[in-house]
Amino acid sequence: MSTINTEHYWLPFTPNRAFKKNPKIYTKAQGMTMTLADGREILDATAGLWCTNAGHSRPEIAEAVHKQLLEMDYANPFGFAHEKAFELATRLSEEIAPAGVNRVFFTNSGSESVDTALKIARAYWRKRGQGGKTRFIARQKAYHGVNMGGVSVAGLTPNRAVFGQGLEVSHLSHTRLEENAFSRGQGEHGADKLAYELEQQIAMYDASNIAAVIIEPMAGAGGVIIPPKGYLEKVRQICNDNDILLIFDEVITAYGRLGDGSAARVTGVTPDIITTAKGLTNGAVPMGAVLVSQDVHDAFMQGPENAPEFFHGYTYSSHPVACAAALATLDIYKNEQLFQRAGEMAKPWEDGIHRLDDSEFTTDVRNWGLVGAIDFKSGPAANGIDGLTRAQSVAAKALEKGITVRAAGDTIMMSPPLIIEQSHIDQIFDALQEAINEVQ
Numbered sequence: 001m002s003t004i005n006t007e008h009y010w011l012p013f014t015p016n017r018a019f020k021k022n023p024k025i026y027t028k029a030q031g032m033t034m035t036l037a038d039g040r041e042i043l044d045a046t047a048g049l050w051c052t053n054a055g056h057s058r059p060e061i062a063e064a065v066h067k068q069l070l071e072m073d074y075a076n077p078f079g080f081a082h083e084k085a086f087e088l089a090t091r092l093s094e095e096i097a098p099a100g101v102n103r104v105f106f107t108n109s110g111s112e113s114v115d116t117a118l119k120i121a122r123a124y125w126r127k128r129g130q131g132g133k134t135r136f137i138a139r140q141k142a143y144h145g146v147n148m149g150g151v152s153v154a155g156l157t158p159n160r161a162v163f164g165q166g167l168e169v170s171h172l173s174h175t176r177l178e179e180n181a182f183s184r185g186q187g188e189h190g191a192d193k194l195a196y197e198l199e200q201q202i203a204m205y206d207a208s209n210i211a212a213v214i215i216e217p218m219a220g221a222g223g224v225i226i227p228p229k230g231y232l233e234k235v236r237q238i239c240n241d242n243d244i245l246l247i248f249d250e251v252i253t254a255y256g257r258l259g260d261g262s263a264a265r266v267t268g269v270t271p272d273i274i275t276t277a278k279g280l281t282n283g284a285v286p287m288g289a290v291l292v293s294q295d296v297h298d299a300f301m302q303g304p305e306n307a308p309e310f311f312h313g314y315t316y317s318s319h320p321v322a323c324a325a326a327l328a329t330l331d332i333y334k335n336e337q338l339f340q341r342a343g344e345m346a347k348p349w350e351d352g353i354h355r356l357d358d359s360e361f362t363t364d365v366r367n368w369g370l371v372g373a374i375d376f377k378s379g380p381a382a383n384g385i386d387g388l389t390r391a392q393s394v395a396a397k398a399l400e401k402g403i404t405v406r407a408a409g410d411t412i413m414m415s416p417p418l419i420i421e422q423s424h425i426d427q428i429f430d431a432l433q434e435a436i437n438e439v440q
């Protein structure tokens with residue numbers, strides 16, 4: 001490792017100077033396990049960055065990618081196509097999206113999916129002769145990627161603070177409520193109060209100016225914020241009543257995380273547009289997909305037949321290698337019934353994480369599907385690591401014990417691969433219990 005020159009690589013979302021004093025370098029990933037350069041094996045309780053849902057380094061995906069690279073490495077997606085793009089779009093409509101959402105636009109990331117969805121929403125209203133509908137309503141603590149549209153609708157302050165003005169957006173409250181602390185799954189309280197805020201925003205800005213509401217059905221990066229029961233249903237109803245599109249950002253929740261293809265399927269709430277990425281290719285090849293309702297899509301299919309209906313697309317939209325990886329990934333999900341498995345393992349996962357409810361410094365423990373989060377009393381821990389919050393110190397200790405979890409602010413977040421076994425659940429929460437006790 002001492003031979004690596006760390007000078008030139010500018011790491012994303014990383015304290016670069018601190019990192020380079022003590023670089024954490026991965027060398028290998030298999031199944032549930034990551035290996036560090038010093039040879040230590042780490043149980044990956046975050047599926048990378050919420051993406052390796054089928055576990056790491058799946059040979060089926062590697063073989064599909066290898067074959068595709070030799071057969072056709074690239075195909076121009078503007079005015080041409082290849083068969084796998086159609087096959088993938090069909091399977092996403094049938095296996096991931098809810099009924100009625102069955103048109104697919106391909107991107108290369110979650111951020112691109114979000115910006116694509118925002119553009120579709122604005123252009124849709126133009127096509128419908130209501131070009132004044134340009135505003136968006138989003139939520140505090142939302143993460144919608146890092147492109148300029150996504151940053152505009154984002155609700156995490158550090159992600160917006162230094163980037164100047166963006167789109168016209170107003171933000172609803174996030175859905176983390178004290179009265180729902182320590183809930184198992186969706187909390188009981190607050191749906192009416194939170195949804196009422198949306199009605200107030202619409203009254204303030206008028207529906208004639210609002211293109212869409214964009215929300216993560218379960219906020220991920222902002223701290224695993226789970227909507228209370230009934231909230232998503234109410235938001236859908238209010239959007240319907242006011243002729244406003246609803247976008248679900250499912251970059252984290254799609255591809256099995258909550259026990260089915262999408263949160264829309266799990267909850268029975270159908271948005272007009274769904275953004276996805278990550279688990280689409282099991283994280284192996286960059287790719288995103290925007291799933292669009294037939295109604296929204298069909299509004300574009302007008303005007304001269306020889307002109308593009310949507311002036312948008314990427315050089316790598318529907319990249320053949322990414323499509324091959326995605327199809328192999330969907331095969332794994334189907335053959336191993338991993339979405340159902342996630343649903344079945346959600347209960348042991350819930351029981352495991354709520355073993356930590358009683359720790360002195362824990363202020364909330366929550367879970368939904370195969371996602372979990374623990375909030376700590378804010379501030380540094382007595383036996384923590386200098387400069388780190390209690391949550392970050394617990395995460396650092398957990399890493400010493402062979403578990404990787406994600407810490408942000410006062411929260412620890414987890415989203416394990418869907419292949420998780422009971423023994424991994426025990427290992428994760430034993431290690432976290434010890435880590436919490438040690439840092440205090």
Ligand SMILES: Cc1ncc(COP(=O)(O)O)c(C=O)c1O
Pocket residue numbers: 108109110111112114143144145146216220221249250251252277278
């Ligand atoms: C809800 C949500 N939207 C968008 C993104 C951005 O995805 P990407 O990092 O692939 O651009 C993320 C990434 O974590 C996400 O969680």
